[in-house]
Amino acid sequence: MSGRRVGFCLSDKKRRRMNLDAFAEFCEGHGVEVVEIDLSQPLGAQGPFDVIIHKLSDVIVEAEHNSQSQQLLANFQSYVSAHPSTILLDPLPAMTQLLDRFASYRIMSELHNSLRDWRICSPPYLEIHSATELPSIQQGVTAQNLSFPLICKTRVAHGSLSHEMSLIFSADSLADIRPPCVLQSFVNHGAVLHKVFVVGDRHYCVERPSLKNFPSGPCDRKTIFFNSHQVSKPESSSDLTALDEEMPCLPPPSSEAVAALVRELRAQLGMALFGVDVIINIHTHTLTVIDINIFPGYEGVPQFFSSLLSHIESVLDKHSSAGPQAAGSASSAPSPAAASRLL
Ligand SMILES: Nc1ncnc2c1ncn2[C@@H]1O[C@H](COP(=O)(O)OP(=O)(O)O)[C@@H](O)[C@H]1O
Ligand SMILES: [Mg+2]
Numbered sequence: 001m002s003g004r005r006v007g008f009c010l011s012d013k014k015r016r017r018m019n020l021d022a023f024a025e026f027c028e029g030h031g032v033e034v035v036e037i038d039l040s041q042p043l044g045a046q047g048p049f050d051v052i053i054h055k056l057s058d059v060i061v062e063a064e065h066n067s068q069s070q071q072l073l074a075n076f077q078s079y080v081s082a083h084p085s086t087i088l089l090d091p092l093p094a095m096t097q098l099l100d101r102f103a104s105y106r107i108m109s110e111l112h113n114s115l116r117d118w119r120i121c122s123p124p125y126l127e128i129h130s131a132t133e134l135p136s137i138q139q140g141v142t143a144q145n146l147s148f149p150l151i152c153k154t155r156v157a158h159g160s161l162s163h164e165m166s167l168i169f170s171a172d173s174l175a176d177i178r179p180p181c182v183l184q185s186f187v188n189h190g191a192v193l194h195k196v197f198v199v200g201d202r203h204y205c206v207e208r209p210s211l212k213n214f215p216s217g218p219c220d221r222k223t224i225f226f227n228s229h230q231v232s233k234p235e236s237s238s239d240l241t242a243l244d245e246e247m248p249c250l251p252p253p254s255s256e257a258v259a260a261l262v263r264e265l266r267a268q269l270g271m272a273l274f275g276v277d278v279i280i281n282i283h284t285h286t287l288t289v290i291d292i293n294i295f296p297g298y299e300g301v302p303q304f305f306s307s308l309l310s311h312i313e314s315v316l317d318k319h320s321s322a323g324p325q326a327a328g329s330a331s332s333a334p335s336p337a338a339a340s341r342l343l
Contacts (some may be wrong), residue, residue, distance in 0.1 A: 005049050005050055005051075006032055006049065006053060007037045007053070009039060009052060009053070009054035009076070010054065018298075020036065030309060039056075039072045043079040047079070048086070051086065052080070052086055053273070055294060055295040056073065057159075058158070058159070060073060060092075060096055061156060087316070090271040090272055091270055094271050095271070098294050100157065101154070101157045101181075105127075107265075108289050109122050115260055118260050118287070119257070119287065120289065121286055121287075122288060123186075123187050124147075124184070125184040126140045126184075129180050130179050134174070134175070146184070146185045147216065148186075148217055148218040148219075149167050149169050149214050150185060151165060151166070152166045152167075152177045153181060153184065154178075154181050155182065164226075165225075165226055165227070167186065168183070168223050173223045188281070189210060189213075189280055190282050192207055192209075193209065193232050194207060194277070194278045195208055195232075195277055195296070196262060196275060196276040196278055197275050198266065198274050201311075202303075203262045204300075204301045205255075209232060209237060210232055212240060213247070213282065224240070251280070251285065254287070258278070262276070269292075271294075272311055272315075273295045273308075274293060275293040275298075277289070277292075
């Protein structure tokens with residue numbers, strides 16, 4: 001494995017969170033050089049790279065309205081296009097669609113078809129594009145078979161605002177939502193979230209706290225506004241995560257079903273580094289998918305460094321045995337305009 005260079009292109013926050021320095025040291029011991037890419041400097045001079053691992057979520061979201069970010073993204077994309085033998089983890093179009101809940105919920109809603117044998121589903125939802133739709137939302141809620149309470153999430157799935165959510169308990173409170181957003185049926189799941197972390201062909205499940213159960217059906221309770229970080233971080237604990245009633249423990253998700261879900265999403269997304277949030281419906285025990293995350297934190301996965309390095313080694317091995325023309329996903333990078341259209 002000597003002479004292999006892996007470029008990392010991450011925000012400062014992500015670099016610190018994943019402890020890139022420690023990962024670089026770990027890789028060095030295995031003959032893989034880790035290089036931090038500075039997006040504001042010409043990339044050509046920083047290369048060559050055998051693999052680039054990136055999380056450009058900030059840049060992609062900002063490129064919607066900020067010309068500097070558009071330029072950074074364009075530079076990155078032109079480097080990737082000009083170096084088709086550099087393997088990109090993961091492809092930009094796949095990542096870009098996960099930054100948009102309208103797109104990611106469409107993917108999740110298809111899962112019950114492709115995974116019919118496993119009783120895997122995602123809750124019904126409704127896209128609200130703009131405030132002009134507000135007068136007809138109640139009709140949409142009924143037409144899509146949504147049931148109260150509803151959880152309302154912003155359309156953009158990245159950045160601090162994207163974690164500001166609300167629980168809506170009646171048709172009268174639908175006036176509280178701020179489009180563009182999605183409304184989704186709230187599914188009682190005993191306040192346990194299962195985070196599935198994927199690294200190439202390995203995955204790991206970690207339990208986290210989650211929202212408590214609420215009585216089904218509409219009621220005259222006021223809208224609850226909350227930040228999802230109060231709810232599903234490892235250390236989260238609040239009134240919203242403490243069950244009001246005693247409840248028998250739910251069975252954990254079947255490992256075969258989780259493996260089938262991961263296989264299906266890997267194939268559909270063409271991604272190697274992502275997370276899936278799964279809950280178990282307390283009434284039907286159905287495995288219910290509520291979120292797909294790009295290059296998540298892998299907190300609680302002590303094997304993360306070794307799994308990531310083995311994934312890097314495996315893509316490099318496949319690449320070199322397939323010959324230099326069989327590039328990874330590099331050539332599938334979209335133009336900046338296409339990338340932002342996906343949002
Ligand atoms: N449909 C749902 N039913 C029940 N709880 C939900 C549902 N959707 C989200 N949640 C809860 O809200 C939290 C945040 O939602 P999620 O879609 O994962 O957003 P994000 O992680 O991007 O903030 C989840 O971890 C879970 O506790
Ligand atoms: Mg989540």
